[in-house]
Amino acid sequence: MWLIVKAEKWSDIVLLNATHNKDIVGMDFAEIGRMRNCHPYDAVLDILLEEGQDLMSCMWASRSFRDADVDLCLSQSECAVISDTVATANEGVLKDHLGSLTGYGWAARFLQHYVRDRGVLSLADGLAKLTSVPAARLGLKGRGHLKVGYHADICVFDPINIASNATAKNPRRYASGICHVLVNGKFSMRDGTRMPINAGQVIREFAV
Numbered sequence: 758m759w760l761i762v763k764a765e766k767w768s769d770i771v772l773l774n775a776t777h778n779k780d781i782v783g784m785d786f787a788e789i790g791r792m793r794n795c796h797p798y799d800a801v802l803d804i805l806l807e808e809g810q811d812l813m814s815c816m817w818a819s820r821s822f823r824d825a826d827v828d829l830c831l832s833q834s835e836c837a838v839i840s841d842t843v844a845t846a847n848e849g850v851l852k853d854h855l856g857s858l859t860g861y862g863w864a865a866r867f868l869q870h871y872v873r874d875r876g877v878l879s880l881a882d883g884l885a886k887l888t889s890v891p892a893a894r895l896g897l898k899g900r901g902h903l904k905v906g907y908h909a910d911i912c913v914f915d916p917i918n919i920a921s922n923a924t925a926k927n928p929r930r931y932a933s934g935i936c937h938v939l940v941n942g943k944f945s946m947r948d949g950t951r952m953p954i955n956a957g958q959v960i961r962e963f964a965v
Contacts, residue, residue: 761819767797769820771925773858776811778804783926786817818858828877837891838867838883847929858928862921865932869920880916897960909942 767787790797844860872883892901918934938946943956
């Protein structure tokens with residue numbers, strides 16, 4: 758990641774959170790530098806000073822992996838695709854908190870970018886890397902496949918129209934092309950509409 762800073766690829770580094778600079782959240786540092794009429798390095802340091810004691814709320818993300826490296830990983834049969842992102846609610850005490858840019862669209866973007874648009878993986882292989890492969894790697898029993906007796910975690914989507922709509926300035930936008938989502942056999946989304954049902958559960962122990 759720091760090689761991007763060294764190479765001064767400031768357009769790949771985006772401000773995610775700020776307390777005293779909310780008006781520039783979602784802008785990259787090339788833009789911020791131009792707006793402030795200074796070098797992006799100086800813009801970074803100025804923002805850190807301006808945030809002061811609220812420094813921990815000031816975050817930025819960068820595009821820190823080469824496409825060729827990601828493609829190489831995806832070509833390995835044992836490679837599972839997961840995310841460590843945080844998807845916070847659109848309302849309530851966390852409505853202004855941003856954990857990352859991908860909380861609302863990472864899986865949709867994976868199917869959109871690597872499966873549909875670039876053809877790095879077939880649809881079947883892409884879905885396996887999201888479901889059965891990680892479930893097997895983690896030793897999750899009764900998950901990862903559509904089988905009788907398994908937990909019914911199901912997503913019904915349109916592979917032609919699946920797409921992430923999240924942006925740096927609007928990260929809490931639902932993906933397109935998703936019709937229904939069932940968690941443990943109950944609809945959490947039906948006909949594209951979020952249902953008032955939370956059927957998920959915390960998995961505290963599982964066999965490895």
